[in-house]
Amino acid sequence: MVNGRNVERRTILKAAGATAVTLGLAATTGCGGDGGTSADGTVTIRYAWWGAEDRAQRINKTIALFEKKYPKIKVKTDFQPYLDFWKKFNTQASGGNPPDVFQNAIGFLRKYDAKNVLLDLSEQAKAGNLRMEGFRAGLEKFGEVDGKLLGVPVGSNSMALVIDKAAYTRAGVKPEQGWTWDDFDAAMRKIRDKTGRAGDSGMYGVMYLYDLYLRQNGKAFFTEDGLGFTESDLADWWTKAEKGVKDGRYTDAKKVAQIKPKSAVAAELAGGEFTWDNFTVRYTAEGKSEYGLAPIPTTDGKKTGQYLGSLMLSASKRTQHPKEVAQFIDFMVHDPEVAKIMGYDRGVPATQAQFDAYQPTDEVNKAIAAYEESLVKAGVLEPITPHPNGADICESAFLRIAEELALGKRSVDEAVKQFFTESKTALGT
Numbered sequence: 001m002v003n004g005r006n007v008e009r010r011t012i013l014k015a016a017g018a019t020a021v022t023l024g025l026a027a028t029t030g031c032g033g034d035g036g037t038s039a040d041g042t043v044t045i046r047y048a049w050w051g052a053e054d055r056a057q058r059i060n061k062t063i064a065l066f067e068k069k070y071p072k073i074k075v076k077t078d079f080q081p082y083l084d085f086w087k088k089f090n091t092q093a094s095g096g097n098p099p100d101v102f103q104n105a106i107g108f109l110r111k112y113d114a115k116n117v118l119l120d121l122s123e124q125a126k127a128g129n130l131r132m133e134g135f136r137a138g139l140e141k142f143g144e145v146d147g148k149l150l151g152v153p154v155g156s157n158s159m160a161l162v163i164d165k166a167a168y169t170r171a172g173v174k175p176e177q178g179w180t181w182d183d184f185d186a187a188m189r190k191i192r193d194k195t196g197r198a199g200d201s202g203m204y205g206v207m208y209l210y211d212l213y214l215r216q217n218g219k220a221f222f223t224e225d226g227l228g229f230t231e232s233d234l235a236d237w238w239t240k241a242e243k244g245v246k247d248g249r250y251t252d253a254k255k256v257a258q259i260k261p262k263s264a265v266a267a268e269l270a271g272g273e274f275t276w277d278n279f280t281v282r283y284t285a286e287g288k289s290e291y292g293l294a295p296i297p298t299t300d301g302k303k304t305g306q307y308l309g310s311l312m313l314s315a316s317k318r319t320q321h322p323k324e325v326a327q328f329i330d331f332m333v334h335d336p337e338v339a340k341i342m343g344y345d346r347g348v349p350a351t352q353a354q355f356d357a358y359q360p361t362d363e364v365n366k367a368i369a370a371y372e373e374s375l376v377k378a379g380v381l382e383p384i385t386p387h388p389n390g391a392d393i394c395e396s397a398f399l400r401i402a403e404e405l406a407l408g409k410r411s412v413d414e415a416v417k418q419f420f421t422e423s424k425t426a427l428g429t
Contacts, residue, residue, distance in 0.1 A: 041072055043321050045328060048078040049103035050085035055345055062338045066331050073324045093117050096318065101325045104314040109143065109150045110389040112314075119315040122149040124326035131330055136308075137376050138383070139350045143312050145386045151312030152329050155278075155347025158308050158375055159208050161294040162280055163272035164265055164287070167195050168294075171271070175294040177378050181213075184297040188249035191271040198251040201264035201273035203241045205402030207395055208309075209274045210237055212296055215305030215382070222387045226429050227394070231416050238405060238412045245406070253406035262286050276309070277371050278347045281364050291364075293371040306375060307384040311346045348372050393426035 037043045049059065056079045063075045078099065080088055085103075092098045098117060112118050124130045132140045132149070136156065143151030161175065168174070171194040173187040188199025203209060211221035220228040244250035251270045264270040266287030272294065283291040296304040313332060315325045332338055336357030339349045344365050349355045360366050375381055397419055405415040423429075 037320075042074060043072065043324050044074045044076055045100040045319070045321050045324055046076045046078065047101050047328070048080075048085070048089065048099040050082045051079055051103075051345075052081070055079070058342050058345055061341045062332065062335075065335070065337055065341075066328060069331065070324075070327060073321075073328065075328065093316075098316040098318060100319040100321060101313055101315050101328055103154075104151050104312045106142070106151075106309070106312070106384065107387045107392045107395060109145050109314075109386055111392060113145060113148065113150055114389045117317060118148075118150045119317045119319060119322060119325070120148040120150065121152065121315060121326060121329070124322055125149060127323070127326075129323050129326035129330065131334060134334065134351045134353055136348075136350060136352055136355060137372075137381055139308055139310060141383065142308070142310050143314070151314045152333055153310035153312050153350035154333050155342075155344070156308040156310050156350055156372065157276040157278040157347040158306050158372060158381075159212055159274060159296060160277040160280075160371060161272050161274055161296065162265060162283055163292050163294050164268070164270075165290045165292050167191055167197065167268075167271040167289070170194050175297075177295045177374070177380075178301045179295065179297055180301055181297045181299060185249065188244070188271075192248045195271065197268055198264075198270045199249050199272070200244070200251070201256060201270040202245065202250040202253055202406060203274065204238065204253065204406040205399045206274050207398045207402075208276075209296075212305035213237065213299075216299040216303050220385055222385055222391055222394075224385060225388050226427050227420075227423055228385075231420055234419065235412055235416045238402070238415060242405070242412060253403070254408075257407070265291070277368050278344055280368055284364050293367055295374075302380075304380045305382065306380050307382050308372070308375075309347075309384070310350060344368060388427060390423075390426035390428065394423045397422040397426070 047063070049055070056077075059079075060077065063077065067074060079085070089098065089102065093112070093115070109118070121130055125132045130152070132152075135153065139153045139156055142153045143149060163175070168191070171187070171190040173190055175187065191197065191199040207221065214220050214229050214233070219233070222228055241250065245252055251264045255269055256264045259267045259269065263273065263283060263286060265273050266283050268287075277293055280291060280293060296306060298304055313329045315322065315329070319325050334351055334353055336353055339354035339358040343358055344360065348369055349358060360369060401410065401415050401419050404410045405412065410418065
């Protein structure tokens, strides 16, 4: 799913995020596509994704396996960095020529469904070309919108608190499942006082953390058709974050900006920060300490509001080869050899067969798998509400405005008003 930090971090991590480019897209109709059927019956499908070279190398290996199993299906590939991917996708889709199958995220499902771009894969599932059983923790429902199957998960992640274990030990803080926000605030003060660094890197723009906080209190960042919180709610959240910076519990955003692209945790400016669990590899690569995953604080000691997010594979409504596209997606999410090649590059494998097939040997990925298993065992996972059309623009605005607030360029009131103004326009409300 998508991350509330920044696109730069996603680029470094080569992982899924959910921020988007605010670009228009003309509605598309019909059943065109790349075409590509040779005289011997071989068809060609186009597959596009975002990521960097190492992801491309892994994916190309999986495609070689697929083409060996399905010799009559050839896969033409294309990959771009995150922002470039969506720019190109918008251009292709508005011209009526999107890729047959492509990497996707929940923030885009309703947007591109409304523009008649996405293929409903449920018919292919009924025909037996795409298996929708065997998914972990209810992930098979993740790409369903308004009764249509618009995306199939390939991996999962969930929000977590990444901590510098040494800093937490020195401060005498031991976070446990069910700890509260009051416990968290007390822990931030202990880390500040015992280690000389802030407790957290700052919570201004972590949209998906704010979503969890809202869900803990009976709301959500998004409903099916708009925002699920008020201006007063957001003002309260951002005011608390601002106060945390002033009293040293959270890192000053100006200091964080100075050490980018390195994280505040790895740079020893903060004892921890909230991010997606599968991003943990970043800290080990950047820092000198040992890093771990801690539970999300709660309002009532029970409800975390968490869900498993996921990268997905979606198909174009214009494809001339829906059966072959469905077979390709099925292979990518179920075949055990694919998991052995991809590892946790796109998150923890979404299906149990792939989860079992890839057993990480390094401590970081072992910790990621253990964390997600602990969420299932604790029974805290909930369904996620599909984001409304325009959610990608709202998230982009949230990140930008929160950063302006953190850097002192806007007051809380100004930031809140600006966010709601931009969101209402994006959502048409």
